[in-house]
Amino acid sequence: LPATPLVDKLESIFSLTDEERGAIHGLPFEVREAKPGEALFKEGDQPSSCGLVLHGIVCRFKILDEGRRQIMMFHTRGDIPNLESLHIPVMDHNVGALCPSIIAFVPLSVLRSLTTEFPRIAAAFWRDTLIDAAVLRTWLVNIGCKSAYARIAHLLCELIVRARVVGLGREGFDHLPTQEEIGDALGLSNVHVNRTMRQLREDGLIVTQGPRLTVLDWAKLQAAGEFDPGYLHLEKAF
Amino acid sequence: LPATPLVDKLESIFSLTDEERGAIHGLPFEVREAKPGEALFKEGDQPSSCGLVLHGIVCRFKILDEGRRQIMMFHTRGDIPNLESLHIPVMDHNVGALCPSIIAFVPLSVLRSLTTEFPRIAAAFWRDTLIDAAVLRTWLVNIGCKSAYARIAHLLCELIVRARVVGLGREGFDHLPTQEEIGDALGLSNVHVNRTMRQLREDGLIVTQGPRLTVLDWAKLQAAGEFDPGYLHLEKAF
DNA sequence: CGCTGGATTGACACCATTCAATGCCCGTGG
DNA sequence: CCACGGGCATTGAATGGTGTCAATCCAGCG
Numbered sequence: 166l167p168a169t170p171l172v173d174k175l176e177s178i179f180s181l182t183d184e185e186r187g188a189i190h191g192l193p194f195e196v197r198e199a200k201p202g203e204a205l206f207k208e209g210d211q212p213s214s215c216g217l218v219l220h221g222i223v224c225r226f227k228i229l230d231e232g233r234r235q236i237m238m239f240h241t242r243g244d245i246p247n248l249e250s251l252h253i254p255v256m257d258h259n260v261g262a263l264c265p266s267i268i269a270f271v272p273l274s275v276l277r278s279l280t281t282e283f284p285r286i287a288a289a290f291w292r293d294t295l296i297d298a299a300v301l302r303t304w305l306v307n308i309g310c311k312s313a314y315a316r317i318a319h320l321l322c323e324l325i326v327r328a329r330v331v332g333l334g335r336e337g338f339d340h341l342p343t344q345e346e347i348g349d350a351l352g353l354s355n356v357h358v359n360r361t362m363r364q365l366r367e368d369g370l371i372v373t374q375g376p377r378l379t380v381l382d383w384a385k386l387q388a389a390g391e392f393d394p395g396y397l398h399l400e401k402a403f
Numbered sequence: 404l405p406a407t408p409l410v411d412k413l414e415s416i417f418s419l420t421d422e423e424r425g426a427i428h429g430l431p432f433e434v435r436e437a438k439p440g441e442a443l444f445k446e447g448d449q450p451s452s453c454g455l456v457l458h459g460i461v462c463r464f465k466i467l468d469e470g471r472r473q474i475m476m477f478h479t480r481g482d483i484p485n486l487e488s489l490h491i492p493v494m495d496h497n498v499g500a501l502c503p504s505i506i507a508f509v510p511l512s513v514l515r516s517l518t519t520e521f522p523r524i525a526a527a528f529w530r531d532t533l534i535d536a537a538v539l540r541t542w543l544v545n546i547g548c549k550s551a552y553a554r555i556a557h558l559l560c561e562l563i564v565r566a567r568v569v570g571l572g573r574e575g576f577d578h579l580p581t582q583e584e585i586g587d588a589l590g591l592s593n594v595h596v597n598r599t600m601r602q603l604r605e606d607g608l609i610v611t612q613g614p615r616l617t618v619l620d621w622a623k624l625q626a627a628g629e630f631d632p633g634y635l636h637l638e639k640a641f
Numbered sequence: 642c643g644c645t646g647g648a649t650t651g652a653c654a655c656c657a658t659t660c661a662a663t664g665c666c667c668g669t670g671g
Numbered sequence: 672c673c674a675c676g677g678g679c680a681t682t683g684a685a686t687g688g689t690g691t692c693a694a695t696c697c698a699g700c701g
Contacts, residue, residue: 227544230629235544249537252530257537257634284519291529292490294536299487299495301539306465306473308546309590313657343679352547354658359681375666375679391468396495551689581647592690597649613647613698 167194167269174243175289185283194269199262206260212250214270221266222340227258236350242331296398303396308352313361316351319390326394329403337379405432405507409455412481413527423521432507437500444498450488452508459504460578465496474588480569534636541634546590551599554589557628564632567641575617
């Protein structure tokens with residue numbers, strides 16, 4: 166069933182009643198595949214649906230006049246990148262796939278009736294957007310105050326913890342964004358990302374093999390990034 | 404009545420019914436004055452109330468190990484900085500006053516019943532937190548991709564537009580944060596903020612007299628900061 | 642009147658960017 | 672099967688935007 170990742174995510178916060186679970190599984194999904202680089206929503210769009218990520222990696226980003234790109238968040242299985250469209254009609258940024266991904270689209274109207282009929286689901290959605298904001302604040306601290314070394318370490322920590330939460334690997338990550346994408350997320354040049362990741366490898370914190378990342382020393386990586394998972398507001402420890 | 408700024412803010416989005424307006428004005432506020440630098444909520448706190456800014460300027464920030472501070476948002480009249488506490492029990496950042504400010508505190512429990520009883524108010528609150536997130540994304544772009552000159556121009560534009568919205572001045576701003584605070588918000592040193600603001604003055608974009616800011620050339624300032632007010636999702640143009 | 646916090650300015654160091662070239666892996670087509 | 676091409680990773684050298692340190696200035700205020 167397409168809605169399973171969403172149900173899993175909600176169940177990680179509170180137990181759904183049979184009625185709630187049934188309502189979610191009954192949502193009319195239109196499942197689509199997205200190619201790398203493909204845009205799901207563009208700045209200025211007035212979406213008529215929300216996209217639920219079933220597989221792959223999707224990100225939100227803006228493009229500036231001079232062509233510079235800022236990635237503002239990565240989304241994986243179970244996330245609804247444009248959930249905000251429920252209350253904000255026009256997109257102020259872009260949403261795109263980074264690798265081949267599968268997305269399930271649900272009409273806004275249907276999602277709206279779901280939230281009015283099931284207040285606990287509405288609350289969970291609201292909470293989810295609040296956690297997105299908490300992540301944004303943390304990214305702001307990351308970019309605003311930390312060295313390249315710490316920024317990258319922090320991002321890697323976040324990616325790994327969030328992958329753990331949805332059950333994709335424990336001490337690693339299989340879909341590491343490219344170094345250029347990491348740079349665009351952290352306000353660094355791809356060149357400097359490369360140099361700094363080499364440093365992380367030489368220091369024995371991580372190993373990389375293409376898009377596969379393995380953490381060798383979690384404690385050191387966490388310390389290097391001043392990573393405290395509190396901002397993710399997880400129910401269980403990961 | 405203490406709730407007036409909140410009612411004004413909501414009325415700028417949609418028309419309140421008499422019942423809704425009455426319910427808001429009937430909220431049990433505890434009004435308190437906050438001195439500059441005073442903390443309203445601290446990281447790790449589990450607030451039992453939300454703070455509504457009646458007067459002054461309040462900001463959210465985090466402090467890193469090495470003592471560096473990142474300011475993540477400025478709040479003025481009508482804002483509820485920790486509205487997220489409705490659904491996220493523990494604070495992941497600090498909230499503090501920058502200048503002498505007046506805050507009205509409302510118990511979380513009361514605010515929760517207000518939202519369950521009046522779904523349109525709940526929706527407006529949710530929407531408000533979503534706009535906060537949009538502002539955060541814009542700050543991320545600002546810090547991640549732009550020069551010091553553009554960053555400062557952008558921040559000044561935002562401060563002025565938001566001041567206009569709540570009816571505090573049109574082409575200026577009376578409570579400009581200190582250069583150190585601006586630096587902490589933009590990921591710049593106070594020294595460099597100073598140099599860059601001098602440049603803005605020499606270019607004829609702004610004038611400053613202490614905490615008073617006057618814009619001389621709005622078009623140029625907006626262009627310099629690549630400022631597009633769309634992300635504020637205002638109902639009317641400002 | 643001296644104190645204090647903020648604004649201002651100069652000199653110097655450095656982290657990160659830019660530009661450019663090279664290497665590597667892999668899918669595609671001849 | 673091999674040659675080619677494209678995307679990504681890697682590396683070097685030179686430039687420059689910002690940070691750091693430190694001194695000075697200024698206005699408000701007790």
